Amino acid sequence: MANRANSRFSPYPQRPTRGMTDDGDVHNHRGGTHNHNHLARHGLLPLPQTAFFQQESQAPIFNGPIAGNVNHYASGIGALQTLYDHSATGAMHDSNERFPPPMCHPGTREAVVIRINDWYGYQQGPGKPIMWVHAPAGYGKTAIAGTISKMLAEIVGLDFIPLGATFFFWRTSPERNNSTRFVITIAYQLAMSIPELAPHVENAVEVNPMILRKALEVQLVKLIVEPxxxxxxxxxIPNRLVIIDGLDECINSEQESRVAKKYAEDQEIVQVRVLDLIRTLQSHNLPLSFLILSRPEAWIKEHIESRSFANMVEVVDLYAVGDHMNDVEKYVRAELSRIAAKIGDMEWPTESTVDSFVWKANGHMAYASTVVRHIDDPYDDPRKRLKDILDAPTGSNPDFAHSTPFSSLYELYRQIMRSCPESNRSLMVEILENIIVTADFFSASHGFSGLFATLDSLSGRAAGCGARAIRGLHAVLCVSDRSSKRSSSLPNPFIHSSFVEFLTNxxxxxxxxxxxxxxxxxxxxNCLECMAVxxxxxxxxxxxxxxALCTFQFLWVRAWSSKxxxxxxxxxxxxxxxxxLTIDLTACFIKSLEQPGILHPAFTNGAAVGSNFAHSLEHLPKESDPLSQQAIMHLLSSTEQAMLDIYKQPQAVLKIKLLHESKLQGYLTKLYNLSTNSNRRKSDEVAQALNQLRLNLQRWPNNWFNESPPLGWSSNIRPILDYIRQNDL
Structure with a gap:
């Protein structure tokens, strides 16, 4: 790996020291000797003032605000300087606004850096001209983009700079959170990095200065394609790489900049528009490649996978590439060692402390870096601060909420939530509640698509409403139906536990x-409404x-766990x-035994009444006690009747056995409990049920009832099995 990396560039540069500039030698990117005018145009020598004349006035405006139509006289002014003045300079990788830029910690993210390096192949260009690297919030996408940008900008031994242009979108920056200056910024940087291109870009601006106010699609053609x-x-001309980071942070369209309007409703439109601009550039077979990094927002994913982008894009799931736990461990060990040296305690941290920290971070670099910033406080003991975090959930300690690093993490979560359309937010919160409450009910084979479909039907919503309501939360949720060979449960949908703590506080x-x-x-x-019919x-x-049939008892206990x-x-x-009291529970219990399983096996025995459920019916005040007792009697009598009635139906036990053994186990256990009842009538009913059970089982060719009870079944079932195995009853 080292030889391959060194043949192009060193893939792991050190983070720049805070306070030291890390800018590349920008004026050498063009190559060759520049004359006085060229240096002036590039901002390296003073420029003459820019003069504008407004309609209805002969008075010039020097570097001031402009209103109305403008006549721009290009005489004496560099066109590239004009382009620069209209660029989003803060969006460039080496801008002062971003200093110090996020970079990969040395020795981390090696797999994805090599993957991008192998794809780009900067001299000939890649097989697919676009790479999309996506990952949830907090997995270091911007650090990767910054690392690649710095590598390419500082490469030596070539007669050109492989880095063509960069644009780092940022949600809270009015200059970088929209696409208004996107094309101009890219065009300016391409003119600076490709000497052959610069005079043609200059000419385009000089011929038509108003191009800077045209639609982005027009700017793209006039400032990049035609030059x-x-x-x-x-x-x-060697291939150049254009890096676009944080596409999901582009939230305001050009129109929204001029009107008071919430960004959430139109962010999908403007992000797709940026993708279409990139596709247009690629369609002209220009010597450009594009590295796009973003969260896996549904609309971005759908557009990149659409026919218009067919065979153009190499997709990299950062969440699935590399060893995130190992990367976090390297970072944690280095940062804690640094802090230990600062406080003079070289015996800290212990291995158990590091292990606990890494486990709690769970591969989430943003969480790990947030914790480091929180404990690295000159006015407090970092050892105590870290211990407090590791010993208790983040949300349980109010100090964390007011800690600046954690405030930043929580504000990131709030920004993600606010990015969802306001009209959908109440439903979005409802769906999040549904996921937290019910995710452990469903089996892995049913998947999250099954969870959403089931709960949409249960709640009376149109199909697909639940999934659409959280469409904008892919940065913090992973609800794809990825299979798990190691578990029968659905995987945890939340990218990091800190998001759940955030939501529930x-x-x-x-x-x-x-x-x-x-x-x-x-x-x-909703379950009771469904059962009522x-x-x-x-x-x-x-x-x-x-x-509804299999989970209503569990939901009741969760909802009413205390008086x-x-x-x-x-x-x-x-x-x-x-x-x-209005529900035919006997019919419901029988129906629950007949249903094929969609749930985790632990929640399939809906006919077995748990003691916690019966106890939760006793929470009514004394004046309502008769109602409580009536409900308990209704519950118990319905359960017993269901157990006795189901085997009056031919082949019923065989159906149950085929569906799930745990249901049969529940039934047999219930029969045992009833057989010990002193009530003679019930004992007779139990005997009848056992007779019917034996007859049904004898018709079944499988001789399972001649075997011992399966592992894990109660020993109480053995007398029941012995009884039904007798030749004469």
């Missing part, structure tokens, strides 16, 4: 706070029905108990 074509033969998330109890109560009511004759189908919850929302609690 390249004017060169003539392009095969001798109203002091941090403000208007975006999620309430797990509220989400559980809402879903529970079930009776012994109903033929209800659908995943939402299966979900305080019931007292705080007493009217809502009483309404739910009354709703429960």
């Amino acid at each position: 390249f074509k004017a060169i003539g033969e392009l095969r001798g 109203p002091m941090l998330s403000l208007d975006f706070a999620v309430d797990k109890k509220k989400g559980s109560r809402r879903l529970l009511w 079930i009776n012994s004759q109903s033929e209800g189908e659908g995943d939402h029905l299966r979900f 305080e919850d019931a007292q705080l929302h007493q009217d809502e609690y009483v309404k739910l108990v009354q709703k429960l």
Whole structure:
């Protein structure tokens, strides 16, 4: 790897020392000798003042605000200086606004840096002219872009600079959070880095100064495409790399800059517009390659995967490339060693401290760097600060919320949330509550697409509403249906636990706070509404029905885990108990045993009443105690009747066995409990049920009932199995 990297450029430069400039020798990027006028045009010598004349006035304006139509007299002024004046200079990789720029920590992100280096092949150009590197928030995309920019800008041994241009979008910068200056900024940098191009760009501005006010698509043709074509033969011009970082941070269109309008509704349009500008440049077969880095926003992904970009783009999922845990560990060890040297404690940190830190960061470089900035405080003990973080959830300590580094992380989360259209935000919060409450219910095979479809149906929403509501949160959520061979559960959808802590702490998330109890109560009511239509004759189908039947007890316990919850929302609690009394629970329990599983096995036995569920029905105040007792009796009697009735249906037990053994286990356990009941009538019903069970099992060619109970089954089931195996009952 070292030989390959050294043959082009050193892939791991040191981070520049704070306070020291790290700018490249910009005036040498063009190559050759410059005359006095050229130096002046490039800002290296003083320029004459720029004079503008407004309509209806003969008085010149020198470097002041301009209103109305303008006649721009180019005499005595450098066209490139004019271009520079209209550029977003802060968006360039070596700008003072970005100093010190984020860079990869030495020895980290090696895999992706080599991947980009191999793709670019700067002299001939890559096979695919565009590379899209995407990753969630906090995984170092900007640091990678900065590292690649610095490498190419400082490369030695070539007669040209491979870095053509850079544009670093930034959400909070009015100059860098929109596309208004995008083409002008790229054109200026290309003119500076490609000597053959500069005179043709200058000519375009001198001929038509108003091009700087034209639509971006027009600017693209006049300032980049036509100047390249004017060169003539392009095969001798080395390929240059254009780096565009943070495309998802481009949130305001040119029109929005002039009107009071929220950016969220139109960010998709302007980001896709930038992609189309890049595609247009590529279609002209110019000696340019494009490295785009962004979060995996759905609209960006869809557009890059569309037919218009077919065979143009190499896609790199940064989340899947390299060893993030190892990268974070290198960073953590280096930074903690630095802090230890500063405080004079060379025995700190211990290995267990480093391991705990790395585990808590979970490959999330933004979180790790935030923690380092938080503990690196000259007025406090960094050892104590780090211990406080590692010993308790971030959200549980109010000091973290007011810490400047953590405030920055939480503000990043708020910015991501605000990027979602305002009209969708209440539904977005509801869907986030749904995910937090129910993700552990679903099996991996059902996937997040199944989760959204099920909950849309359960809540009465149109299909696809849930997934669309969180469409803009791909920076912090990963809800793709990626398979897991090691787990039967859905993978954790949250990129980092700090985002969940942010969401569940109203002091941090403000208007975006999620309430797990509220989400559980809402879903529970939807489940009861769904169950209310079930009776012994109903033929209800659908995943939402299966979900309701198998999870309503768990949701009830989560929503009403204490008497305080019931007292705080007493009217809502009483309404739910009354709703429960109207439901044919016997039919619901029978139906739950017949349903094929969409859920994690731990939540499939909907017919077995948990003690926590029965206990949660006792939270009513004394004056409502009869209602509580009525609900408990309704629940228990319905369960017992369901267990006895189901085997009156031919082949019922075989169906249950085929669907899931845990349901059969629950049934047999319930029969055992009923067989110990002193009530003679119930004992007779149990005997009848066992007879029917034996007859059904004998019709089944598989002799499973002649075997021992499966591993993990209760030993109480053995007497039941022995009883049904007897030749005579």
